[in-house]
Amino acid sequence: MATRTIGGVVFRIADDRYFLPADIASKVLPMPGVARVPGGPVELVGVALVEGDMVPVVAVGELDGRGSRRPASPNRSRADNRPMLVCVVMGERVGLVGLEILASGVFEAAEPEGVVHGEAVVPVFDVAAVVARLREGRWAV
Numbered sequence: 025m026a027t028r029t030i031g032g033v034v035f036r037i038a039d040d041r042y043f044l045p046a047d048i049a050s051k052v053l054p055m056p057g058v059a060r061v062p063g064g065p066v067e068l069v070g071v072a073l074v075e076g077d078m079v080p081v082v083a084v085g086e087l088d089g090r091g092s093r094r095p096a097s098p099n100r101s102r103a104d105n106r107p108m109l110v111c112v113v114m115g116e117r118v119g120l121v122g123l124e125i126l127a128s129g130v131f132e133a134a135e136p137e138g139v140v141h142g143e144a145v146v147p148v149f150d151v152a153a154v155v156a157r158l159r160e161g162r163w164a165v
Contacts, residue, residue: 027132027133028132028133029130029131029132029133030045030046030130030131030133030139031045031046031129031130031131032044032045032046032048032049032128032131032139033046033049033052033109033125033127033128034125034126034127034128034131034139034141034146035109035123035124035125035126035149036123036124036126037084037085037122037123037124037149038085041126041141041144041146042146042147042148042149043131043138043139043141043146043147043148043149044109044111044148044149044151045148047112048111048112048113048151049109049110049111050110050111050112050117051109051110052107052108052109052110052125052128053074053107053108053110053119054107054108055106055107055108055121056072056073056074056081056108056119057072057073058070058071058072058081059071059072061080064158065157065158065160067082067083067084067157068080068081068082068083068158069081069082069083069121072108072119074110074117074119077117079110079117079118079119080118080119080158081108081118081119081120081121082118082119082120082121082154082158083121083122084120084121084122084123084149084154085122085123106121106122106123106124106125107121107125108120108121109121109123109125111151113151113152113155114152114155116155118151118154118155118158120151120154126141127141131146134146
């Protein structure tokens with residue numbers, strides 16, 4: 025039986041590695057200028073203009089792979105000068121910052137969901153949960 029492969033990107037958030045398939049992770053850009061959004065959740069850095077569209081920018085270093093809040097760490101910044109990973113999920117674009125891109129390309133698929141990177145199985149990052157979290161609260165439109 026042939027090995028199933030999938031294209032995408034592997035990245036690190038804090039000490040954890042995650043994968044996003046190429047149909048979700050659309051591009052990597054330099055960190056753009058960001059405008060703050062008053063009253064937004066702490067992980068929302070703000071919004072940025074990306075190719076003519078306003079895109080929410082989320083500090084994923086504040087979140088785990090399921091989009092839930094991580095415990096606070098003094099060694100983690102909300103956003104830094106690392107690149108922004110632009111993703112498309114549920115028809116919307118979102119920029120993820122505060123992560124480190126480790127590899128892009130074609131990876132061996134691992135069951136139930138994830139890929140093999142090095143010697144480890146890397147799970148899929150739940151961007152849909154991040155977008156859903158941004159839609160919560162009184163500040164969201």
